[in-house]
Amino acid sequence: MIFMNLQQCVFLIIYYISLINMTIEFYYHQQSPPSCVVWMILKELGIDYKGTVVDLIKDEQKGAAFAKINPRKQVPVLKDGDVTLTESRSIAIYLCTKYEKADKKEKLYPRDPLEQAKFHELMMRDVDNYHFFGTYLNGEEIFAGRAKGVIEPLLPRCEERLQEYEDILAKNKYIFGSHLTFLDFTCAHTVSGMAMTGFKDWEKYPNLRKWKDTLSKLPYFEECIKAPTDANVQLFTLLLEKGPEVLMALAAAQEQKK
Ligand SMILES: N[C@@H](CCC(=O)N[C@@H](CS)C(=O)NCC(=O)O)C(=O)O
Structure with a gap:
């Protein structure tokens, strides 16, 4: 019984760690039009995410740290677990097809x-x-x-x-x-x-x-x-x-x- 509980406990810890790792990360700038497109989809679909502002005025996108995230040195970027996407429209399609409820009638992106x-x-x-x-x-x-x-x-x-x-x-x-x-x-x-x-x-x-x-x-x-x-x-x-x-x-x- 104790062993079972321990096993369940480990499973739960792994599950929660995997949930933390799965938090969607959104790199953006508030004045960047393609960033705003993704931002609105995240909001419209009620998706939880961690947002990081990349300061374009200060050229933060050109720094080594951000170049590792997007070698093209542009925002927006979306990271979802192992997936990294760097084009606003491909991010848009990904978010809608993955997270928009199947039974929702008026979808942000058509399925037909x-x-x-x-x-x-x-x-x-x-x-x-x-x-x-x-x-x-x-x-x-x-x-x-x-x-x-x-x-x-x-x-x-x-x-x-x-x-x-x-x-x-x-x-x-x-x-x-x-x-x-x-x-x-x-x-x-x-x-x-x-x-x-x-x-x-x-x-x-x-x-x-x-x-x-x-x-x-x-x-x-x-x-x-x-x-x-x-x-x-x-x-x-x-x-x-x-x-x-x-x-x-x-x-x-x-x-x-x-
Ligand atoms: N085709 C890309 C365009 C991305 C883009 O042009 N981002 C601009 C901000 S609006 C940027 O990061 N510029 C910084 C730079 O090029 O140094 C998309 O739609 O995601």
């Missing part, structure tokens, strides 16, 4: 193969738009102090791409139909990439405005969409006004706060 194919089509198009808006934003050149603004001639093509979302949202309440999916998270951050460029003509896109109002009811909207967008808009405005030295000042101010 045809629906998945259509979902991936929009997802890839959104990646393309995200990078296109990024090219227009000219961020790398501005960060390096080699440019003072966006690449103006690309604006009409950016507007065409914004119109794609507008047209989708003329038919649907959400990006992928009548309920929330994680495409709403990725697309919200793509569209807010245009806000970072100083784009102001939003009245041309009433459906985008309605969609934003819908998303603003999500309990994590402030933290995971509004605050990061506002902070990034502010950062770019400052960068353009004062040049890249402003980043050093920001890093120093953060250091002082600690």
